[in-house]
Amino acid sequence: MSLREPPIMCTIHNCATGETTERELTEEEYAQRDIDVALAEEQAAVMAQEQADAAAGRQKLFDLGLSEAEVNALVGPPPPEGASDVEAPDPA
Amino acid sequence: MADQPWVLQSHIAQNNATSSITFSSLTSQYCTNAAGTTTLLDYSNAPVFRIFFKVQFQTSQNVLGSSNFSFHGNYTAANDFVYDYQSAQNYTSMSPYSWAGTSRDYSYSTSRQEVGYAVGGSQFNNYNWGTSVNDLDGNSVASNSRRRGAWITGWYENYFPNQAAYYPWTYHVGMVTDQQMDNSAAAPTADWGAWGIGSGGCTNGPYIDTITITSAYNFIGDFFVFRGCNGNHQVNE
Secondary structure, three states: OOOOOOOOEEEEEEOOOOEEEEEEOOHHHHHHHHHHHHHHHHHHHHHHHHHHHHHHHHHHHHHOOOOHHHHHHHHOOOOOOOOOOOOOOOOO | OOOEOEEEEEEEEEEEEEEEEEEEOOOOOEEEOOOOOEEEOOOOOOOEEEEEEEEEEOOOOOOOOHHHEEEEOOOOOOEEEEEEEEOOOOOOEEEOOEEEOOHHHOOOOOOOEEOHHHOOOOOOOOOOOOOEEEOOOOOEEEOOOOOOOOOEEEEEEEEOOOOOOOEEEEEEEEEEEOOOOOOOOOOOOOOEEEEEEEEEEEOOOOOOOOEEEEEEEEEEEEEEEEEEOOOOOEOOO
Protein backbone atom coordinates (compact mmCIF):
# COMPACT_ATOMS: atom_id res chain seq x y z
CA MET A 1 0.00 0.00 0.00
CA SER A 2 1.52 3.26 -1.11
CA LEU A 3 1.57 6.30 1.10
CA ARG A 4 0.60 8.40 -1.91
CA GLU A 5 -0.70 7.79 -5.41
CA PRO A 6 1.26 7.67 -7.54
CA PRO A 7 4.08 6.79 -5.17
CA ILE A 8 7.26 8.81 -5.42
CA MET A 9 10.37 6.68 -5.48
CA CYS A 10 13.99 7.14 -4.55
CA THR A 11 17.01 5.14 -5.67
CA ILE A 12 19.88 3.99 -3.47
CA HIS A 13 23.02 2.43 -4.88
CA ASN A 14 25.43 0.71 -2.52
CA CYS A 15 28.84 1.07 -4.15
CA ALA A 16 30.43 -1.59 -1.94
CA THR A 17 27.95 -4.30 -2.90
CA GLY A 18 26.84 -3.00 -6.29
CA GLU A 19 23.23 -3.39 -5.17
CA THR A 20 20.64 -0.86 -6.32
CA THR A 21 17.33 -0.57 -4.51
CA GLU A 22 14.28 1.54 -5.26
CA ARG A 23 11.70 2.32 -2.62
CA GLU A 24 8.90 4.75 -1.92
CA LEU A 25 9.65 7.84 0.13
CA THR A 26 8.96 7.62 3.84
CA GLU A 27 6.49 9.93 5.59
CA GLU A 28 9.38 12.13 6.67
CA GLU A 29 10.82 12.23 3.16
CA TYR A 30 7.43 13.11 1.71
CA ALA A 31 7.15 15.95 4.20
CA GLN A 32 10.58 17.27 3.22
CA ARG A 33 9.71 16.96 -0.44
CA ASP A 34 6.52 18.95 0.10
CA ILE A 35 8.64 21.69 1.64
CA ASP A 36 11.06 21.54 -1.29
CA VAL A 37 8.28 21.78 -3.87
CA ALA A 38 6.67 24.74 -2.10
CA LEU A 39 10.02 26.50 -1.89
CA ALA A 40 10.77 25.83 -5.54
CA GLU A 41 7.40 27.25 -6.58
CA GLU A 42 8.10 30.32 -4.48
CA GLN A 43 11.50 30.73 -6.12
CA ALA A 44 10.03 30.36 -9.60
CA ALA A 45 7.40 32.99 -8.74
CA VAL A 46 10.10 35.40 -7.58
CA MET A 47 11.97 34.87 -10.82
CA ALA A 48 8.80 35.38 -12.87
CA GLN A 49 8.04 38.62 -11.01
CA GLU A 50 11.57 39.84 -11.63
CA GLN A 51 11.07 39.06 -15.29
CA ALA A 52 7.82 41.05 -15.35
CA ASP A 53 9.45 43.97 -13.52
CA ALA A 54 12.32 44.01 -16.00
CA ALA A 55 9.95 44.03 -18.95
CA ALA A 56 7.86 46.85 -17.43
CA GLY A 57 11.01 48.85 -16.69
CA ARG A 58 12.26 48.49 -20.23
CA GLN A 59 8.92 49.60 -21.60
CA LYS A 60 9.03 52.75 -19.46
CA LEU A 61 12.44 53.58 -20.92
CA PHE A 62 11.00 53.15 -24.42
CA ASP A 63 8.09 55.37 -23.45
CA LEU A 64 10.59 58.07 -22.50
CA GLY A 65 11.82 58.00 -26.07
CA LEU A 66 14.97 55.94 -25.76
CA SER A 67 15.89 53.73 -28.70
CA GLU A 68 16.31 49.99 -28.32
CA ALA A 69 20.08 50.39 -28.70
CA GLU A 70 20.09 52.99 -25.95
CA VAL A 71 18.00 50.84 -23.65
CA ASN A 72 20.26 47.86 -24.27
CA ALA A 73 23.31 49.96 -23.55
CA LEU A 74 21.72 51.20 -20.36
CA VAL A 75 20.21 48.07 -18.84
CA GLY A 76 21.43 45.27 -21.08
CA PRO A 77 19.52 43.15 -23.57
CA PRO A 78 16.00 41.95 -22.85
CA PRO A 79 15.77 38.69 -20.96
CA PRO A 80 15.05 35.58 -23.03
CA GLU A 81 11.45 34.75 -23.57
CA GLY A 82 10.32 32.06 -21.23
CA ALA A 83 7.06 31.06 -19.71
CA SER A 84 5.81 28.21 -17.68
CA ASP A 85 3.94 25.72 -19.78
CA VAL A 86 0.58 24.60 -18.49
CA GLU A 87 -0.66 22.45 -21.36
CA ALA A 88 1.16 19.26 -20.53
CA PRO A 89 0.45 17.91 -17.06
CA ASP A 90 3.34 17.07 -14.82
CA PRO A 91 3.68 13.36 -14.15
CA ALA A 92 5.59 14.07 -10.97
CA MET B 1 48.07 -1.30 -21.02
CA ALA B 2 49.49 0.30 -17.92
CA ASP B 3 47.40 0.64 -14.80
CA GLN B 4 45.58 3.94 -14.44
CA PRO B 5 44.61 6.29 -11.59
CA TRP B 6 40.92 6.60 -12.47
CA VAL B 7 38.26 4.11 -11.41
CA LEU B 8 34.72 3.93 -12.76
CA GLN B 9 33.24 3.15 -9.38
CA SER B 10 29.60 3.03 -10.35
CA HIS B 11 27.22 3.52 -13.23
CA ILE B 12 23.48 3.83 -12.83
CA ALA B 13 21.17 3.84 -15.84
CA GLN B 14 18.08 5.21 -14.15
CA ASN B 15 15.20 4.38 -16.47
CA ASN B 16 12.50 4.38 -13.81
CA ALA B 17 11.46 7.85 -12.75
CA THR B 18 12.89 8.64 -9.35
CA SER B 19 13.04 11.63 -7.04
CA SER B 20 16.60 11.06 -5.83
CA ILE B 21 19.68 8.93 -6.34
CA THR B 22 21.98 8.11 -3.45
CA PHE B 23 25.43 6.60 -3.79
CA SER B 24 26.36 5.00 -0.50
CA SER B 25 29.47 3.21 0.83
CA LEU B 26 31.62 5.19 -1.59
CA THR B 27 34.76 4.64 0.50
CA SER B 28 34.19 0.92 1.08
CA GLN B 29 34.79 -0.39 -2.43
CA TYR B 30 38.03 -1.82 -3.82
CA CYS B 31 39.74 -1.41 -7.17
CA THR B 32 42.16 -3.91 -8.69
CA ASN B 33 45.32 -3.41 -10.75
CA ALA B 34 46.73 -5.65 -13.47
CA ALA B 35 48.73 -7.68 -10.94
CA GLY B 36 45.56 -8.42 -9.00
CA THR B 37 46.40 -6.18 -6.07
CA THR B 38 43.35 -4.56 -4.51
CA THR B 39 43.19 -1.03 -3.11
CA LEU B 40 40.46 0.34 -0.88
CA LEU B 41 38.84 3.48 -2.35
CA ASP B 42 39.08 5.41 0.88
CA TYR B 43 39.93 9.08 1.33
CA SER B 44 43.70 8.70 1.24
CA ASN B 45 43.85 6.30 -1.72
CA ALA B 46 41.08 7.89 -3.80
CA PRO B 47 40.50 11.48 -2.74
CA VAL B 48 38.63 12.66 -5.85
CA PHE B 49 34.90 12.07 -6.32
CA ARG B 50 33.73 12.95 -9.82
CA ILE B 51 30.16 12.36 -11.02
CA PHE B 52 29.19 12.79 -14.66
CA PHE B 53 25.53 12.66 -15.49
CA LYS B 54 22.72 13.41 -17.87
CA VAL B 55 19.13 13.73 -16.68
CA GLN B 56 15.65 14.53 -17.91
CA PHE B 57 13.26 16.19 -15.50
CA GLN B 58 9.75 14.98 -16.09
CA THR B 59 8.04 18.33 -16.05
CA SER B 60 6.70 20.75 -18.61
CA GLN B 61 7.93 23.67 -16.53
CA ASN B 62 10.85 25.23 -18.34
CA VAL B 63 11.78 27.41 -15.39
CA LEU B 64 12.75 25.58 -12.24
CA GLY B 65 13.26 26.92 -8.77
CA SER B 66 16.76 26.71 -7.35
CA SER B 67 15.77 23.95 -4.93
CA ASN B 68 14.32 21.86 -7.77
CA PHE B 69 17.72 20.29 -8.36
CA SER B 70 20.26 19.83 -5.62
CA PHE B 71 22.85 17.50 -4.17
CA HIS B 72 24.75 16.98 -0.95
CA GLY B 73 27.20 14.72 0.79
CA ASN B 74 26.47 13.02 4.08
CA TYR B 75 25.08 16.09 5.78
CA THR B 76 22.08 18.30 5.10
CA ALA B 77 23.37 21.06 7.35
CA ALA B 78 26.35 23.44 7.42
CA ASN B 79 26.53 23.55 3.64
CA ASP B 80 27.61 26.69 1.83
CA PHE B 81 27.61 27.44 -1.87
CA VAL B 82 27.43 30.04 -4.57
CA TYR B 83 26.73 29.63 -8.24
CA ASP B 84 26.38 31.79 -11.26
CA TYR B 85 23.80 30.88 -13.84
CA GLN B 86 21.84 31.90 -16.84
CA SER B 87 18.35 30.56 -16.47
CA ALA B 88 15.52 30.29 -18.94
CA GLN B 89 14.26 33.70 -17.80
CA ASN B 90 17.19 35.59 -16.32
CA TYR B 91 20.62 36.73 -17.35
CA THR B 92 23.01 36.86 -14.45
CA SER B 93 26.50 38.11 -13.86
CA MET B 94 29.23 37.85 -11.30
CA SER B 95 32.34 39.91 -10.66
CA PRO B 96 34.55 40.40 -7.62
CA TYR B 97 32.39 41.51 -4.68
CA SER B 98 29.31 41.93 -6.78
CA TRP B 99 26.73 39.73 -8.33
CA ALA B 100 23.37 39.97 -10.01
CA GLY B 101 20.86 37.19 -10.23
CA THR B 102 23.01 34.47 -8.70
CA SER B 103 21.87 32.17 -5.96
CA ARG B 104 22.49 34.88 -3.36
CA ASP B 105 19.56 36.84 -4.68
CA TYR B 106 16.93 34.26 -3.83
CA SER B 107 16.16 31.75 -1.16
CA TYR B 108 19.38 30.29 0.09
CA SER B 109 19.80 26.90 1.70
CA THR B 110 22.53 25.56 3.95
CA SER B 111 21.16 22.05 3.64
CA ARG B 112 22.63 21.28 0.23
CA GLN B 113 24.09 22.58 -3.00
CA GLU B 114 21.25 23.97 -5.13
CA VAL B 115 21.51 24.31 -8.90
CA GLY B 116 17.90 24.42 -10.08
CA TYR B 117 18.21 27.81 -11.76
CA ALA B 118 20.97 26.39 -13.94
CA VAL B 119 18.76 23.75 -15.55
CA GLY B 120 15.31 23.46 -17.07
CA GLY B 121 12.47 21.02 -17.37
CA SER B 122 12.74 18.46 -20.16
CA GLN B 123 9.17 18.33 -21.41
CA PHE B 124 8.33 21.93 -22.22
CA ASN B 125 5.95 22.01 -25.19
CA ASN B 126 7.60 24.82 -27.07
CA TYR B 127 10.98 23.24 -27.56
CA ASN B 128 12.27 20.11 -29.14
CA TRP B 129 10.87 20.81 -32.55
CA GLY B 130 7.32 21.78 -31.86
CA THR B 131 4.38 20.18 -30.22
CA SER B 132 3.90 17.23 -32.54
CA VAL B 133 6.24 15.13 -34.66
CA ASN B 134 5.98 11.70 -36.25
CA ASP B 135 8.72 9.08 -36.14
CA LEU B 136 9.78 6.97 -39.12
CA ASP B 137 7.01 4.49 -38.39
CA GLY B 138 4.38 7.21 -38.45
CA ASN B 139 3.84 7.19 -34.72
CA SER B 140 3.12 10.53 -33.12
CA VAL B 141 5.74 11.38 -30.54
CA ALA B 142 4.45 13.74 -27.90
CA SER B 143 6.52 16.67 -26.75
CA ASN B 144 6.76 15.16 -23.28
CA SER B 145 8.07 11.82 -24.58
CA ARG B 146 11.42 10.66 -23.29
CA ARG B 147 12.49 10.42 -26.91
CA ARG B 148 12.16 14.19 -27.27
CA GLY B 149 12.90 15.42 -23.79
CA ALA B 150 15.76 17.85 -23.38
CA TRP B 151 18.81 16.44 -21.60
CA ILE B 152 20.64 18.22 -18.84
CA THR B 153 24.31 17.30 -18.59
CA GLY B 154 26.86 18.09 -15.95
CA TRP B 155 29.43 17.05 -13.43
CA TYR B 156 29.96 17.36 -9.71
CA GLU B 157 33.40 17.03 -8.22
CA ASN B 158 34.87 16.84 -4.77
CA TYR B 159 38.46 16.56 -3.60
CA PHE B 160 38.57 15.23 -0.08
CA PRO B 161 41.90 13.64 0.90
CA ASN B 162 41.21 13.20 4.60
CA GLN B 163 38.48 13.32 7.21
CA ALA B 164 39.74 16.33 9.11
CA ALA B 165 38.99 19.00 6.55
CA TYR B 166 36.16 20.89 4.95
CA TYR B 167 35.13 19.14 1.77
CA PRO B 168 34.69 21.33 -1.28
CA TRP B 169 32.45 20.95 -4.30
CA THR B 170 32.85 22.32 -7.78
CA TYR B 171 30.24 21.79 -10.45
CA HIS B 172 28.98 22.69 -13.86
CA VAL B 173 25.54 21.89 -15.26
CA GLY B 174 23.47 23.04 -18.20
CA MET B 175 21.06 22.34 -20.98
CA VAL B 176 20.13 23.84 -24.33
CA THR B 177 17.73 22.76 -27.02
CA ASP B 178 16.22 24.09 -30.20
CA GLN B 179 12.74 25.50 -30.24
CA GLN B 180 11.86 24.64 -33.80
CA MET B 181 13.72 22.45 -36.26
CA ASP B 182 11.99 23.51 -39.45
CA ASN B 183 14.72 22.53 -41.92
CA SER B 184 14.81 26.06 -43.23
CA ALA B 185 17.69 28.45 -43.71
CA ALA B 186 16.46 30.43 -40.75
CA ALA B 187 18.81 30.69 -37.84
CA PRO B 188 18.29 28.18 -35.06
CA THR B 189 16.17 29.30 -32.17
CA ALA B 190 18.27 27.85 -29.41
CA ASP B 191 16.66 30.10 -26.85
CA TRP B 192 15.68 27.33 -24.52
CA GLY B 193 18.27 26.44 -22.03
CA ALA B 194 20.13 27.29 -18.87
CA TRP B 195 23.54 26.72 -17.39
CA GLY B 196 25.47 27.34 -14.25
CA ILE B 197 28.80 26.91 -12.56
CA GLY B 198 29.30 26.81 -8.86
CA SER B 199 31.29 25.84 -5.85
CA GLY B 200 30.60 25.12 -2.25
CA GLY B 201 31.24 22.78 0.59
CA CYS B 202 30.25 21.51 3.98
CA THR B 203 31.81 21.98 7.38
CA ASN B 204 29.81 19.28 9.09
CA GLY B 205 31.41 15.95 9.78
CA PRO B 206 33.43 16.18 7.73
CA TYR B 207 32.72 12.89 6.12
CA ILE B 208 31.70 11.97 2.60
CA ASP B 209 30.96 8.36 1.79
CA THR B 210 27.43 9.13 0.64
CA ILE B 211 26.31 11.52 -2.11
CA THR B 212 22.65 12.23 -2.86
CA ILE B 213 21.28 13.94 -5.96
CA THR B 214 17.66 14.98 -5.62
CA SER B 215 14.89 16.90 -7.35
CA ALA B 216 11.36 18.03 -6.60
CA TYR B 217 10.51 16.63 -10.02
CA ASN B 218 10.98 13.01 -10.95
CA PHE B 219 13.85 12.35 -13.27
CA ILE B 220 15.56 9.68 -15.36
CA GLY B 221 19.15 9.60 -16.51
CA ASP B 222 22.64 8.16 -16.49
CA PHE B 223 25.12 8.63 -13.67
CA PHE B 224 28.80 7.73 -13.68
CA VAL B 225 30.81 7.92 -10.48
CA PHE B 226 34.56 8.12 -10.99
CA ARG B 227 37.22 8.12 -8.30
CA GLY B 228 40.62 9.67 -8.77
CA CYS B 229 43.39 7.77 -6.95
CA ASN B 230 46.79 8.84 -5.67
CA GLY B 231 48.46 6.15 -7.78
CA ASN B 232 47.84 3.79 -10.68
CA HIS B 233 45.69 1.37 -8.75
CA GLN B 234 43.18 0.39 -11.44
CA VAL B 235 43.76 -2.04 -14.31
CA ASN B 236 43.33 -0.34 -17.69
CA GLU B 237 40.88 -2.67 -19.39
